Amino acid sequence: MVALVPTETHGDERGALLNFIEAQRAAIRRSLHGLTEEQAASRPSASELSLSGLVKHVAEVELNWLRLAQRRPNERQRTGETWGDGFRLVDEETIPEVVGFWAGVAKETEEFVRSVPSLDDTFPLPEAPWFPKDGQVSIRWMLLHLVQEAARHAGHADIVRESLDGKGSYELIAAEQGRG
Template structure:
């Protein structure tokens, strides 16, 4: 459940950002107390790791933010580098990816605060999973981030429990 704090505005923007942040927190907390080796381990037949999930959701948020801002994504993932979005490479660490994600989260919050309306739309890129000439609103993007992060928070719960028995809900 989204945590309610005095700093969170009770309006729609604040509420949506609170739910996004609650799911971010669930993913972040799945990594607490783990070594880099544990965070990168695969305790099941799945390819998913906690550090890989962390990197994926951070990059996913940046991608949606850049689409909404109608700016190029500086990560520039290609078909050849797509798999790198699910594992740490080139000296990356859990703390460095957490810092990256914190920066992206701050950018998202600032963008959402500045956008004139949550009804503002932006175009979706050409992709087989998007409708041709599709557009979505800022509100839709925030709800999609809740959905995306919640899905991966569930994955993270399972991976963490498989590693050491730690469960998110007690």
């Protein structure tokens, strides 16, 4: 069973970075394997995190970064939504809907990254207390940040899933491939 990021990157940095992001996306999606909506929404630990909420969060974070890099408004931001609403399904959202949304974001991210002239191209950060004043980051930095963000939450997803039914990532890889 393969658990490593594919080594086939077509010899380019963009491909390698996109493969690492996709590996982390897959780990998060895999944490949902075989669960009901109710199980995926449960919070089996002291944390407020649920698996369905993590999927929604990482999808929306990726879209936010993509829109910043594209210098476009994020059409998905909702008024009246609380910070916590970004970590749980609301208004009849479903796991298939959120996973499908994330797949669209992932496709758009890849198309955008492949279209930019250079990974050294920069874009401005919005004003926020957690960003440097007049900050700029490169497309490369954004991709590395997306790896970091998704990997952090893939680890959270591992712990939440193990708390639900004891299944770890290797068991889920095997189950997903029909070997477990």
